[in-house]
Amino acid sequence: MAVNNKGKVLLAYSGGLDTSVILAWLIEQGYETLAYIADVGQEEDFESIKAKALSVGASKVFVEDLKAEFVKEQIFPAIQANAIYESVYLLGTSLARPVIARKQIEIAEREGCQYVSHGCTGKGNDQVRFELAYYALKSDIEVIAPWRLPIFFERFAGRSALLDYAAEHKIHVAQTKAKPWSTDENLFHISYEAGILEDPNVTPPKEMWKLTVDPEDAPNTPERITITFKNGIPVKVVNHNDGQVETEAVKLFTYLNTVARRNGVGRIDIVESRFIGVKSRGCYETPGGTILRTAHMDLEGLTMDGQLRALRDQNITVPYGKALYNGQYFSPECEYLTQSIEFTQRNVSGDVKLKLYKGNTIVEGRSAVGAGAKLYDMQESSMDEQGGYNPVDADGFIKVHSIRLRKWTPQQ
Amino acid sequence: MAVNNKGKVLLAYSGGLDTSVILAWLIEQGYETLAYIADVGQEEDFESIKAKALSVGASKVFVEDLKAEFVKEQIFPAIQANAIYESVYLLGTSLARPVIARKQIEIAEREGCQYVSHGCTGKGNDQVRFELAYYALKSDIEVIAPWRLPIFFERFAGRSALLDYAAEHKIHVAQTKAKPWSTDENLFHISYEAGILEDPNVTPPKEMWKLTVDPEDAPNTPERITITFKNGIPVKVVNHNDGQVETEAVKLFTYLNTVARRNGVGRIDIVESRFIGVKSRGCYETPGGTILRTAHMDLEGLTMDGQLRALRDQNITVPYGKALYNGQYFSPECEYLTQSIEFTQRNVSGDVKLKLYKGNTIVEGRSAVGAGAKLYDMQESSMDEQGGYNPVDADGFIKVHSIRLRKWTPQQ
Amino acid sequence: MAVNNKGKVLLAYSGGLDTSVILAWLIEQGYETLAYIADVGQEEDFESIKAKALSVGASKVFVEDLKAEFVKEQIFPAIQANAIYESVYLLGTSLARPVIARKQIEIAEREGCQYVSHGCTGKGNDQVRFELAYYALKSDIEVIAPWRLPIFFERFAGRSALLDYAAEHKIHVAQTKAKPWSTDENLFHISYEAGILEDPNVTPPKEMWKLTVDPEDAPNTPERITITFKNGIPVKVVNHNDGQVETEAVKLFTYLNTVARRNGVGRIDIVESRFIGVKSRGCYETPGGTILRTAHMDLEGLTMDGQLRALRDQNITVPYGKALYNGQYFSPECEYLTQSIEFTQRNVSGDVKLKLYKGNTIVEGRSAVGAGAKLYDMQESSMDEQGGYNPVDADGFIKVHSIRLRKWTPQQ
Amino acid sequence: MAVNNKGKVLLAYSGGLDTSVILAWLIEQGYETLAYIADVGQEEDFESIKAKALSVGASKVFVEDLKAEFVKEQIFPAIQANAIYESVYLLGTSLARPVIARKQIEIAEREGCQYVSHGCTGKGNDQVRFELAYYALKSDIEVIAPWRLPIFFERFAGRSALLDYAAEHKIHVAQTKAKPWSTDENLFHISYEAGILEDPNVTPPKEMWKLTVDPEDAPNTPERITITFKNGIPVKVVNHNDGQVETEAVKLFTYLNTVARRNGVGRIDIVESRFIGVKSRGCYETPGGTILRTAHMDLEGLTMDGQLRALRDQNITVPYGKALYNGQYFSPECEYLTQSIEFTQRNVSGDVKLKLYKGNTIVEGRSAVGAGAKLYDMQESSMDEQGGYNPVDADGFIKVHSIRLRKWTPQQ
Secondary structure, eight states, X not given: OOOOOSOEEEEEOOSXXXXXXXXXXXXXXXXXXXXXXXXXXOSXXXXXXXXXXXXXXXXXXXXXXXXXXXIIIIIHHHHHHTOOBTTXXXXXXXXXXXXXXXXXXXXXXXXXXXXXXXXXXSSSSHHHHHHHHHHHHOTTOEEEOGGGOHHHHTTTXXXXXXXXXXXXXXXXXXXXXXXXXXXXXXXXXXXXXXXXXXXXXXXXXXXXXXXXXXXXXXXXXXXXEEEEEETTEEEEEXXXXXXXXXXXXXXXXXXXXXXXXXXXXXXXXXXEEOTTSOEEEEEEXXXXXXXXXXXXXXXXXXXXXHHHHHHHIIIIXXXXXXXXXXXXXXXXXXXXXXXXXXXHOTTOOEEEEEEEETTEEXXXXXXXXXXXXXXXXXXXXXXXXXXXXXXXXXXXXXXXXXXXXXXXXXXX | OOOOOXXXXXXXOOXXXXXXXXXXXXXXXXXXXXXXXXXXXXXXXXXXXXXXXXXXXXXXXXEEEOHHHIIIIIIHHHHHHTOOBTTTBOOHHHHHHHHHHHHHXXXXXXXXXXXXXXXXXXXXXXXXXHHHHHHHHOTTOEEEOGGGOHHHHTTTOSHHHHHHHHHHTTOOOOSSOOOSSEEEEOSSOEEEESGGGGSTTSOOOTTTOOSSOOGGGSOSSOEEEEEEEETTEXXXXXXXXXXXXXXXHHXXXXXXXXXXXXXXXXXXXXXXXXXXXXXXXXXXXXXXXXHHXXXXXXXXXXXXXXXXXXXXXXXXXXXXXXXXXTTOXXXXXXXXXXXXXXXXXXXXXXXXXXXXXTXXXXXXXXXXXXXXXXXXXXXXXXXXXXXXXXXXXXXXHHHHHHHHHTTOOOOO | OOOOOSOEEEEEOOSSHHHHHHHHHHHHTTOEEEXXXXXXXXXXXXXXXXXXXXXXXXXXXXXXXXXXXXXXXXXXXXXXXTOOBTTTBOOHHHHHHHHHHHHHHHHHHHHTOSEEEOOOOTTSSHHHHHHHHHHHHOTTOEEEOGGGOHHHHTTTOSHHHHHHHHHHTTOOOOSSOXXXXXXXXXXXXXXXXXXXXXXXXXXXXGGGOOSSOOGGGSOSSOEEEEEEEETTEEEEEEETTTOOEEOSHHHHXXXXXXXXXXXXXXXXXXXXXXXXXXXXXXEEEOHHHHHHHHHHHHHHHHHSOHHHHHHHIIIIIHHHHHHHHTTOSSSHHHHHHHHHHHHHOTTOOEEEEEEEETTEEEEEEEEEOGGGGGSOOHHHXXXXXXXXXXXXHHHHXXXXXXXXXXXXXXXX | OOOOOSOEEEEEOOSSHHHHXXXXXXXXXXXXXXXXXEESSOSOOHHHHHHHHHHXXXXXXXXXXXXXXXXXXXXXXXXXXXXXXXXXXXXXXXXXXXXXXXXXXXXXXXXXXXXXXXXXXXXXXXXXXXXXXXXXXXXXXXXXXXXXXXXXXXXXOSHHHHHHHHHHTTOOOXXXXXXXXXXXXXSSOEEEESGGGGXXXXXXXXXXXXXXXXXXXXXXXXXXXXXXXXXXXXXXXXXXXXXXXXXXXXXXXXXXHHHHHHTTOOEEEEEEEOTTSOEEEEEEEOHHHHHHHHHHHHHHHHHSOHHHHHHHIIIIIHHHHHXXXXXXSSSHHHHHHHHHHHHHOTTOOEEEEEEEETTEEEEEEEEEOGGGGGSOOHHHHOSSOOOSSOHHHHHHHHHHHHHHHTTOOOOO
């Protein structure tokens, strides 16, 4: 029997095979081990996970509902920033890590844990995201990353070693056969990677996708909604098919997930560049987030000055996506970016009308309120009227812009 | 009767009401007027346009087939660069202007025209695109832009004045009622703007869309194709439903248009920021281009180094889109960008498998050939195996990256 | 005699020949003309300029001391941002224009002027800077720019026409011969351009330079000062040679000018790209600003996170310099940039020791206070000690960074 | 006595204490050790270093003159790119590492060495620069970095342990007392760091500086030179004081070092952000490089289109500096940047006149030849003449640029 003389560890615990084995193994190594279960909206039975942690030997278990801060502090700023990685990935896992890690450090401090631990592998992005957050928030924290410790990863080289150890330690393992891929789920998205997906030319099987129906199975009739934004943040969703209205942040976002899910919106399948320099293939479903991003960008078209938008695209969207992906949310540069985002969203208020249909999010119209409504002037942009400005001005505009171009000598 | 004593003008002529009136008016003003009709793939009867120009009084008419150079010199580099404007618009009109203007200048020089003319309005982007190209290619060319001349625009303030003038001058006007929007069409796309579209909250009518079927009317059965790229340029398309194969540039691109059209792929509806500082609403169909962009970006995920890709996204994609949109294709900076593109595409060779279904372009797999195939290593990226590198290395990687973050003091 | 029936104009008046002629001419054209003299620190006798304006016929004259707002709202943020244009020009004229224009609009509104006017030429940057500021601050203001009105510039084509008109209208002209260049002076800098400087290969004559002594004539003994910054803003200067101390913003900046002036610091001579696309040659003296920029950047080296600094260099320094140069200070993008600057300066507090010697500003040491002092850790950065981190970590760091590079195939 | 059964190592050898001890220690560990001495222009007696390596036990010694490739392949492209790090550091050490590492890998391959080794510490940038280059050029090379091996660094923790070992192994150590700082020297620069410099507030002692005289000791009479560039590369230097002319690359650069040295040009003292996240203080002398950079940037002002220059500053200057500093010269992104540089330099041909005086590099004039000479047009840029363009055009230019600004609502 182990003696708890090495100090206290707070383990980020999911209830799955890996972290259950890690929990037992940490205890075996002589650590008093506390389990921390973060509810960021994944579809799980948290009570049974808690019970499992206690049964494996956790000295305390904390289940924390982080959904509200996840939506308000991570998801909504990401929507305001149009955050994206490599032009395609909406950063679902990256966004959840900061709130999970921050609460873990908070509990570790409160409970007097010298160590924190997690079940991330040694090849992925998540180890980096968790640990850089830990160190940034508490510079003297010590991290136990079993999948990077030879004593652990050499012992558990393969699923059968884990299963054997689980059996030995009476860790309950779900009877369902393990899926041939790994997932990470939260309110914003689910990811699928590894296993059969490692061949980038293999089409994911239809049954893999969990958070959205196949576009081919979605209804034949479109569904129409309107999203209202205030300063770039969604504050209301109205469904014109059934009249449902949502305004509270978590409910609104959850409802967008529901609507997107049934219309097959939000799937992607990519090969991405991990921070550690390895390419990997990932499939993702981001139902509500996909709708919100489309709607938000559209409203910016109407309400945001073009020069500001161009600057923001380069200054915030790109580095924010990179910082999030690379696990540097808690950093001087990301703090600066986060603070700057709101200055860009002052005018982004109004409505966007959308049609959802078999995987498509189609913008059908938009309108602005407040100062942003000044930017679009129907008479001025009209090709048919002479309003707004004197066409003769364009003459000087073009002439002056041509000055430097007239001196250009094309390369031979 | 007019006397041709003011010199020679080469007018970019479309056969429509505006440029027909301009043609007659230029002659009336005392210019010998030659007409130039650029075939960039729009669906038109060029012979009848030519006949019309002659009947209105053009002293010569040139019909130029620019499709091959449009595809090879403009469309394919844009695909290689993932060119886009304000994250949404694929630049269909912008891309065609340089090839049209270059040929116009070439003919003007050959025919000894001191002037070139066009029918663009004084509020749009196209006047800028044409004229900056003219001036860059021939710094002493003189431009007659009737819609910016008070003598012209005050006389023709409204469609009825144009119609009256056309009637007077026996200019044939199609009996079909004018559409309540304007269009610009080429092999890459069609645009719709003005008229009823000027209210950004009005949903475009179903009958407006010309180059694609409505996703709701597209087939219920998906169509599967594979696109092969060599150095970022599409060199083969195979249709797995019917076995059709295309490899020649123009045919390949035209075929992608055909396939995209029937599956409802490539519609967008946006409010954009024109170069002249006005916001305007545009609807666009870019069928084949939408498929190609999706496929190309996906293959880059597999074959392009992540750091190179990030740099290219900032260094080329963004400024290239801006330069194209703002009519500065013939410029020192765009020449530099164009020359640099190919260095980024060395490894972008391989196949992308796509499913087209009711508006969706869904990637189903990809594979690489050549040096780019080295970048993705299944064993290395596998979460299940210990291949590739020692997980212990990630420890040092994270520790070193944490050094600066541990010194961060969050703002109070 | 003129009748004032065209409305009221507020003219930015310098007391020089050009604006005196413009003043008389505006009155002659039938405008009630008010004169506005901005004191942004140029060395002038404002009372005599005021008297001159009244004598020429201004109905009212306003002399406004803008030095404090110029220093605090324009100069100090520019120092915080390390603002620069084309890597060399410190933006002295650009920085003053916003405060001058803002006060002009404020007075124009108060006095009920429908028009504002200025004496800028039609080829320079300043017309753009003034007018874009006017329009941004009061969108319906009307601008009279005589040097762009054919009726004016054709009449006054050459200095002798101006002198003749001045003589006719009893406008006093200084007896000193006109200098063979133009200048613009304020507290931050003086510019020299035009005239003999138009040949970019002509070395400026020694007597041209006004705000600094020739480095060759500066003292043979260096002068040592320490500048203290708080959040990137200079709050104290101590002169170690004579013990003088300055802490109030305007006095501090003026004193830095004094010290820099006598040590020959702050001259540049460049060819720059004007916004309007013309290249022009400018010589500038920015004495105190040159010292401050060097000191500020040095302190950032000690106190600012490297990633934040790199981001700021791209995100703020570059576009801020461009927006200032191009006259777009009052714009959505520049407002966003200005607001973001302070987030980057949180830690930039401490002292910089400088030696001034015959044109050189030599950093001799620096120290930090507050959170920024944490970033530099002598033991950690020491090559001689094993403190700070385990060298073995660097092994993993390098190995992981090499992963993608090992897959690189150099171009043949 | 050691047996050479562990394989062959090629050690980058400097002749100093550290690498001499490493050489002996590698042999002791059972490696056949070959020594490689790179001549990148440092002032050394290479024959005596070679003799020392042999005396310590190297099985072979290679002295390689890399000066020509260093100048042509590294220094000149860096000048063309205006390469700089953190706005101040001219990258002298970073630039030499690629040529040193490339030759080391070339010899290692030829000689059948499985290993390469170096004497860099575990805290600096140079370990990264060497090793990333090694791995990029030969992905299966193995690196022995003794200062990161506990078996080595624990044994040699302090200079006295090294001296003792040297004495034991009859390694000759120069009798001169070790300097209280470290240096790295090559043709481009010398660096000073560590030791007494670790306190960033300590002013470097006068006797530290080696490659330049103190500005206070430089001649009282200025020296005037003209540098001629062709496509951004210096091809001729003329000294107007004594008539000396240099045109061959290495001689020209060496001569610029000579001239700069005697005039006290090229010193800097900074705190920089190392790649590994540690801040460190470095002092540098880059005599000829400082002159060249000033001259090159000045000529670009005259000959390079402003938009191209702005794009290059962001697209090349910044990432090139970063890639060099971080040791990623041999990488996909740096290859792309290097290839792109030349497109930006097409027009950068002409002369720059400079005055060197007590630390100052003062531009006194410049002229262009070739296509770049078209960009500056004296008449056009003249404020005094009405040539070039119609001032009325500026009216439209400003009006159109004001369109979006008139819609701006400042934040309350």
